[in-house]
Amino acid sequence: MTGTLCRIGLVVLALTGSALVFASEVRNLRVWAGPDSTRAVLDLDGRVDYRLFTLDDPARVVVDIDGTSIEHQLSIDPERSGVIEAVRHGVRNGSDLRVVFDLEENAKPQSFLLDPAGEYGHRLVIDLTPENAQTATERVREVVRAATTGEREMIVAIDAGHGGEDPGAIGPSGVFEKTVTLAIARALEERINAMPGMRGVLIRTDDYFVPLQERYGRARNAEADLFISIHADAFRDFRVRGSSVYILSRRGASSEAARLLAQSENQSDLIGGVRLDRGDDMLSSVLLDLSQSASLEYSSRAAESVLTQLDTVGRRHRSQVERANFVVLRSPDVPSILVEVGFISNPQDENNLNNPQHRERIAAAIARGVDEHFRQTAPQGTWFANNRTRGRHVVERGDTLGVIARRYQVNVNRLREANGLDDDVIHPGAVLVIPTGS
Template identity: 45%
Template sequence: MIRRAGLIVLLLSCWLRAAGGYAAEVHNVRVWIAPDHARLVFDLSSEVQHKLFTLKKPDRIVLDVSDASLQSNLETVDLSGSPVSLIRSGSRNGGKDLRIVLDLKEHVKPKSFALKPNDQYGHRLVLDLYRDVAPEAPQKTAVASADDPAALRDIVIAIDAGHGGEDPGAIGPGRVKEKTVVLGIARELNALLQKERGFQPKLTRDGDYYISLRSRTERARKMNADMFVSIHADGFRDHRARGASVWVLSPRGASSEMGRWLAQKENSADLIGGVGGVSLEDKDDVLAKVLLDMSMTASRSDSRDIARSIHKNMSKFAKMHKKRVEQAGFVVLKSPDIPSILVETGFITNHDEAAKLKSKAYQRKMAEAIFAGIKAHFSAKPPALTWLAWQKEGRGTTRATPSSYKVVRGDTLSVIASRNGVSLSALRKANGLSNADQILVGQVLKIPAS
């Protein structure tokens, strides 16, 4: 009889839990710090209802979670670098509900929302705290002058490392994460472009935090970017899948984005045409459509040129998924006026490619392939009012006699040739090198006149 009663209690307990009779539990709190906001993620045992409000003097944020209990130690949460000085909790309504209070050390705009379970996490409650960040000053668009090269602007390259923070992307053997690998490649590309005169690279993220897809293209627009390159690593349930790929916007994706821009033109502050662009807001529908179509056509043409060059460079050392540049309607490719490409650097779920992708040497090699493609395109077709355009017009100083270059760690002969505007064959000939292209750190190379 006692056993039967115990069984009844157990079954009743399971039924109450399934019916929501027991409180949801908060098991863990994670904090992600971005330049413009901090994200707090509360891991939950089940879906919850919550309310958010703020209090003044002192500034606090209050999160009331219905029918929930805390099963985590808030004192262990690392709040360094966040706008929160202290996080504490208490119970309400006779212990049925949970109240979480965040004491603030600076003014923020809070936003909360729930996330459903995915492959990595269960139910979550997200609290974003947006800081007051001064808007980035617009880049100067001074008129170029042969007598004043200092007035010329650099070509801005927006480098976008995919995923981040709560979103790890694909995960490979040994728990290597896409978000970590692609940030490493993005930083390598950023370093290469920083060394190249006439270019100004800018990272959409330079840390482990999440940025929404639309926010990534919005950031590129605020940067006045001349090009946007998004870096990813593929994942697939079949671990045999392998190969890198380069993507541009498909015709269908371009068509849908044009429709979105035209539909919101009356209420949008967005411009087309890059630096010093054109607003669609005051244009009639026909003219707006013509301007947008011209901008997207030019942008997609440049995107394809850059993508083909990068695809060719990558194919020299990496297995490519397809023999040509591929097309899709990815959101991050949908800037109407900014040439945009997406580079899938390989399948991180493939054991061999994962081992390569987490290697710093391979990350640099991948960055060099992207860098060489970007440089080749903009050297041939530099935007107006840029230092590279001024150089192309023959106003810059050219070398009449050979110079030299000392090899540093990570250099390759092809990258040295690209940086100095000379052909690989000319560089080989000037230094008596064979096709093996073997160079040593510290070796001094002659750079022939370009």
């Protein structure tokens, strides 16, 4: 009898031990707040079954996760918590976990599970959209409407690569690509808004994740004339450095490096967290057709102009525009380019990209390239069409703004304004547009 009891005890102990081994655990909570929604991410050690529901008065979102535990208190940063006011958790039914998000206002939740990707393991993602929140489309259109005066301004959609859950590449000393791209995007927006005839619209305004398809979708909603996606990627060889500019390829990549780069960037949705099992046909939404031919030609010309100006800032990785199948460039009707401002995997490039002055110089070079491109291609009815330039001047050693102004018989202030210059400093190789009138 005693032996039987011992055997039963061992079986129970074995079963209990198995339950503890295979029970899931919540390891961490991260929250990313954007202007139109808040994302909460629960890091897990495996796949789970869960249920989610909402409660009113006060507004709450409740998540019940089967067979799951947590060993520490969940906490949030009140400066970055968005619509979430507080979070708490407790044991339910002896073995399940209940997580309660207290909200500042009613919000519509969307949740989904993600398999491991990049540096992340299993995740439960909960997106919370306030019922009365301004949508991304409404926000970008508001920016465009505010910019409307008499002559139409050319709209430039500026996309800071990665963000939030997706840090992008990480440099040798720990600099995040998402941080660099947002800083340059903000600087570029300021430069473009300071130049006549253009208006910048940021696709991502802070540290939060935006899916690739939505990025160019927001550019389309803004009726952008040009979409610029900014990146600072990594490469397997840390010696590779310098800037480069890409456009979409409807066939193969123009080089093996371009193919690998596009392959890396296209995985952003898996890392950042996008529900890919939706009912709509995502493939059909990104198929390219003949209507894109004109857009690709326009993209190529814009890319050439920007690449030429980047040569005045520092080393170029490629001397010609590259092509690859980047998802973020697949808009059928908005000319789009992707600018690699350097390789963050290279210690020297990382150091430069972490320098605010260098980032400002990059933003200024891109803005000059866009300005030059619009001056040659802008359609009738725009400020650029009504202020066509006499031409352009490539700065040579010994040139000054005063010398150039006298040569073309234009006012120095007018010359400075036309090129978005804050001072009289110019560098050999820079291309200055020469405005009409004095």
